[in-house]
Amino acid sequence: MKKLNMACIGVGNMGRALLRGMVTSGAVVPSRVFASDRNKQRLAELKRELKIHTSSDNREATRRADVVILAVKPQILHKVLDELAGQVQKQALFVSIAAGYPTGLIEQTLGDKTRVIRAMPNIAAMVGQAATAICAGRWAKKSDIRVATKLFETCGTCTTVDESLMDAVTGLSGTGPMYVFIIIEALSDAGVKVGLSRQQATALAIQTVSGAARMVKETGKHPIFLKDLVTSPGGTAINALYSMEKTGLRADLMDAVEAATRRSRELGLPLSGDGQQET
Numbered sequence: 702m703k704k705l706n707m708a709c710i711g712v713g714n715m716g717r718a719l720l721r722g723m724v725t726s727g728a729v730v731p732s733r734v735f736a737s738d739r740n741k742q743r744l745a746e747l748k749r750e751l752k753i754h755t756s757s758d759n760r761e762a763t764r765r766a767d768v769v770i771l772a773v774k775p776q777i778l779h780k781v782l783d784e785l786a787g788q789v790q791k792q793a794l795f796v797s798i799a800a801g802y803p804t805g806l807i808e809q810t811l812g813d814k815t816r817v818i819r820a821m822p823n824i825a826a827m828v829g830q831a832a833t834a835i836c837a838g839r840w841a842k843k844s845d846i847r848v849a850t851k852l853f854e855t856c857g858t859c860t861t862v863d864e865s866l867m868d869a870v871t872g873l874s875g876t877g878p879m880y881v882f883i884i885i886e887a888l889s890d891a892g893v894k895v896g897l898s899r900q901q902a903t904a905l906a907i908q909t910v911s912g913a914a915r916m917v918k919e920t921g922k923h924p925i926f927l928k929d930l931v932t933s934p935g936g937t938a939i940n941a942l943y944s945m946e947k948t949g950l951r952a953d954l955m956d957a958v959e960a961a962t963r964r965s966r967e968l969g970l971p972l973s974g975d976g977q978q979e980t
């Protein structure tokens with residue numbers, strides 16, 4: 702891993718977070734990392750922070766790369782791939798984090814036998830706590846899966862799934878932090894409604910969500926078992942639960958995950974002749 706030459710195209714929210722994890726963990730050596738983006742200020746800041754090389758020329762950044770992380774928006778990815786086609790190292794592994802974008806489309810543009818891994822991390826990579834799922838393209842080897850897993854594990858957890866499940870992963874965990882941000886905000890509002898200060902309500906909501914998540918993880922118990930622990934007869938929790946069931950919080954969350962999954966699938970639809978997504 703330490704000998705890997707890496708390039709990352711696009712250092713917005715996700716590209717930056719992933720590079721931070723990979724470089725600061727020591728998985729890759731800063732002098733072997735090249736980041737490119739069209740935003741020069743972002744590049745300058747990242748260069749100062751991580752001591753990596755930067756360029757606003759995607760081809761220059763990828764020229765010597767063994768691993769190329771594609772971290773631009775799905776709608777832009779086809780342009781970037783067209784730019785790189787024919788220019789890339791034959792042995793380079795391409796790791797795309799673009800929502801909905803199938804490995805087959807990348808292989809088709811970059812040329813037959815291109816090794817591609819599709820990944821879906823989430824924004825918690827910013828704090829080293831992403832839940833990432835990856836899948837292999839047609840030409841990727843087992844060793845490519847191992848390399849990608851190690852790289853994403855510098856930013857949280859990483860699991861392998863079949864490509865047919867990547868849109869579902871995008872709907873659940875790729876989009877997932879947003880559901881929890883809204884839940885925290887709603888709990889904070891609720892706390893204010895029942896008389897707490899905003900500051901106290903937010904702090905209590907954050908710790909409650911993080912404590913409950915840790916409890917599910919560390920006990921290994923089914924959430925329903927833990928729910929039963931806190932719902933005493935005639936108590937506050939069972940009354941709260943009854944209210945939530947009437948408004949359909951579970952169905953709302955399931956609908957949201959389904960909507961995000963559907964949108965991820967749409968983003969992967971074949972490109973139309975003018976290079977625009979057919980959605």
Ligand SMILES: NC(=O)c1ccc[n+]([C@@H]2O[C@H](COP(=O)([O-])OP(=O)(O)OC[C@H]3O[C@@H](n4cnc5c(N)ncnc54)[C@H](OP(=O)(O)O)[C@@H]3O)[C@@H](O)[C@H]2O)c1
Nearest residue numbers: 711713714715738739772773774775798799800822823824
């Ligand atoms: N955000 C999430 O929660 C999340 C989670 C999982 C996966 N993803 C995936 O991660 C990818 C990046 O998302 P993001 O949220 O990090 O987006 P972002 O913040 O917009 O970052 C994309 C970066 O790419 C730059 N860029 C645009 N066109 C370029 C080009 N031709 N060459 C080089 N750089 C270019 C953008 O510059 P400008 O700002 O100037 O356009 C920006 O700095 C997307 O494909 C998304 O599906 C996102």
